[in-house]
Amino acid sequence: MPDEPQAPRELWPEGIGTGVGSLPGTDPVEASALVTGETPELPAFPELPDRGVGADMIGRATGLLVDLAVEVVPTGWRVTARRGRDLQRARDLMAADLDAFGDACDRTRPSWVKVQVTGPWTLAASVELASGHRVLTDRGAAREFATSLGEGLRTHVAEVAARTGAAVVVQLDEPTLPAVIAGSLPTASGYGTVRAVRAPDAQEALRELIDGIGAPVVVHCCADVPPIRLLAGTGAAAVGIDATRPAFTGTVPDGRAASFASGAEPAALDAIGETWDAGTPLLLGLLPGTEPRPEPEIGELARAGFELADRLGFDRQRLARLAVPTPACGLAGATPAWARRALGLSRDLGHAFADPDM
Template sequence: MIRASGVGSWPQEPVREVVRRLRDVLADGHVPYAPEIPSRGPGADLVGRTAAQLAEMPVDLQPPGWRLTDAPGRDVSRAGAYLREDLDELAEAYDGYTGPMKVQLCGPWTLAASLWLPRGDRVLVDAGASRDVVQSLAEGAREVLTRVRRLVPGAEPVLQLDEPSLPAVLTGRLRSASGFGRLRAVDPGVVESGLRTVAEAVDGLAGSVSVHCCAPDVPFALLRRVGAVGVSVDTSLLTERTWESVAASVEGGTTLWAGIVPTDTTATHPRQVVEPFLDAWSRVGLETARLSQVVVTPACGLGTRTPAEAASVQRLAVDAAGLIAERL
């Protein structure tokens, strides 16, 4: 069976309705996930939700964004309340469930690129602060997954690290605090080590770890070196060259979380999104049997769509997974 899942974000709806909708669509052999509803406000966004889980690194919310501080502000309390509500709804909706359960957190390098130091620079400019964020996130991720295991005892958590800024971190494309300069690129070895630190910290708590990066220049080779992590991508952004990198990763055992369903799709049949993916798979020389390493997802989060559109895209991902399974 080819499984389907989602990336994470969902449009504004009561969280109970979203959790149950996703359970009904995905719980039967696929990979359900804890939805993020960023339109609820600060603390429900990817960075704030994750920053609030950092161990012994308080944050607050300022006009430029989330900032490291001496004591947590009320925005952290709100972020914690959102996550508690979400996990409580998971516990109720998935009572008696056994199987995978995906949870999303901001990855260490996007987090370091998004958080601000008290003096006004990005955390990323300070190597020591960046190391502290990596270590703190590792502890925070362990705590979140421990809570998921406690609330849904039959769940096998899957941790997704969202790293949309990863290519910019590696190539020095991030703007400085002034906006006039660019930050120095971070050494790939340092980036690799940080990702490995978080992945190894959740070993034994997470059944698997994946890195989501919806960018054209996903660093596949670096992610392969991290070790046993899957890669989640928007397949529409893959070029002939990057498909070669995908092939090397899949042949090395990597799970490909393939975002083959555009979030704004007008497709009415899964064949319309499956055939371009299978054509590219065949052109790059990947064996049909390796499709068992694919998890089908929307191309990116669904937070900007309407609830009806999001539900349609998520259902199409499930149908697409079924169609690919027929090809095996």
């Protein structure tokens, strides 16, 4: 059995669940009431991409940048010389979201809240330079974006803390990081690929950003095969993954997910075990992003978590500290009913992890 993990920095309570970020709909007041009601111990600041430009994950991140301006062009977000209406819209939407979230937290008084923002590598891969090439192709520009994002995040965290009266956890979303490291992103012409970033360089840039934020940071990657070891080595307080991917569950002939114990790839299990052994928790995405048929039962979901602990040789009593259940990824594509149910199941699953004798 692995040694007792090192005690992590003071974090959220054990036995809780939370959301990943995005939700369906366009009403920030309704969304804030939902997250504070269904996941009161760690509500995730809602993201509502259905509102369009500026509400998408890239737009929200660019709205936090300091001394950098972007605009929307037919191919996406692009660096520009001065701030225009697209960037202003992103900031206006964020301000309205903060008002709604602050009001909801005034009523529910959470001790912890979580905010989400696109991480520096996914941002650099998604925004274009004035030339039309990805920011990622210019390493100096990529560093400038990371520095600007860090500065904006520090201000954002301070404002969220002041509005909510809660401690703030920052989630850096890096869904594109595996492609950045693999060098598989296409160039602007489509005839080549962008030069890969060395994994140690990607890790070091994340570490520098995390060190400067001044709040606990979760690095979240919902790719098929997230680089768990790389993310855990950034100094992050936790790592978030989509645990419904075949690398973690395998599949059975009819397409249903198998259990961790029977289906997960050994390399994926090893990475989780090493991360837990170092005392780093996982935000474990176990609830599908759209409504499944049939709906999973809480006992079935809890068994998946306990089987993971069993397979890796960890006492089940430690699961509530080492895993925070969440939806697999964002819920923007879900129905409002399933978004509410998924958050509620995440909360109930966290409570179940705290009671292994259920």
